[in-house]
Amino acid sequence: MKIDVVGGGPAGMYFSMLMKKHDPGHRIRIFEQNPMDATYGWGVVFSDVALSFLEKADPVFYKKFIAGHERCDYMEIVHKGVHVQLKNNHFSRASRINLLKTLREECLAQGVEFEFGTRIDNAGKLDGADVIVAADGGNSAIRTQFAQHFQPTIETRRNKFAWYGTRQLFHPVSLIFRETEHGVFMAHSYQYSKELSTFLVEVDPETWRRAGLDTMTDEESRRYCESVFAPELGSNGLLSNRSIWFNANVVSNAKWSHGNIVLLGDALRSVHFSLGSGTRMAMQDAIALQEAFTRNGSNVQAAFADFEGQRRDSSSNFQEAAAKSLDWYENIGEKMGLDPVSFAYDYMRRTGRVSHDDLRERDPDFVASYEAIAAA
Incomplete structure (x- = not known):
């Protein structure tokens, strides 16, 4: 043919x-x-x-x-500055x-x-x-x-996104949630080579406007996002490659x-x-x-x-x-008051496709920590 x-x-x-x-x-x-x-x-x-x-x-x-490929068998949720590790989540990048x-x-x-x-x-x-x-x-x-x-x-969809890269190496797939004076910023990050990681920034449109990102140049936006996630980026900044804001x-x-x-x-x-x-x-x-x-x-x-x-x-x-x-x-503001472990648990259950028992089989230590907090 x-x-x-x-x-x-x-x-x-x-x-x-x-x-x-x-x-x-x-x-x-x-x-x-x-x-x-x-x-x-x-x-x-x-x-x-x-x-x-x-x-x-x-x-x-x-x-x-x-x-x-870069491989890792766990992921991390970063909430309130606490890194919650979730085992037996295998990813190849x-x-x-x-x-x-x-x-x-x-x-x-x-x-x-x-x-x-x-x-x-x-x-x-x-x-x-x-x-x-x-x-x-x-x-x-x-x-x-x-x-x-x-x-x-x-x-x-309503949220705004910008794709960046960084030389900071995020070995596990890492989801970072950061509260600022303007609202909540989120980052989806993971190492995909020996030198580079993806760093996708997500923010709701109201926070995006309050932070002034709607009027910033691409370079100003990049620097602003660097400042928001400075604790995780360390001495490494963000790298731009047609990294303009977009809606999904x-x-x-x-x-x-x-x-x-x-x-x-x-x-x-x-x-x-x-x-x-x-x-x-x-x-x-x-x-x-x-x-x-x-x-x-x-x-x-x-x-x-x-x-x-x-x-x-x-x-x-x-x-x-x-x-x-x-x-x-898109409704992350409702979740930010949760403690880091309960927040990570809620994230893992968000689609309805992963049950409590599924999580227990995958990472019994994490589920034990969550159950202890829930019981208290």
């Missing part, structure tokens, strides 16, 4: 690689609007559950994929740039073609393709072109395919980064789409229906969990 993939992110490249490995006879082209050497982004996080899917799909590539480089090299080794610096905003430019995979992100131009059919829903959009679609076009990754469905599962879901979608073609051959419509049948429920369930997680962060 002739397959054109719009978007050179994890979803589009991983699907292309798997399809080409399964059948080298496919002609697969990836169109990416950014240059090949684009250096946007900091790190990405994978849980052990996410990695197990990738290992099962392609064990050989999996070994290349995890080489150089990698540079987004290296992740894309590894995928690109494997695609090229399999014979996938690339056209960088090429924006496809009209599917008509891809005349002759048997399949068009729209993996062009949350603002997908292909999805917009056929919005009447896909019927996307895009919900803009939650994307879903009533229909997943149209004619010979199928949505994939963030174009199909976004999972908020408070769950750390966006890249995981995108790559699981890629696995499911490739497997659907394996089962249905060149019957494109059957493959699309198979793909949606496999992934629709899990997609909805994850988005439901993400919505609860977002609600927790």
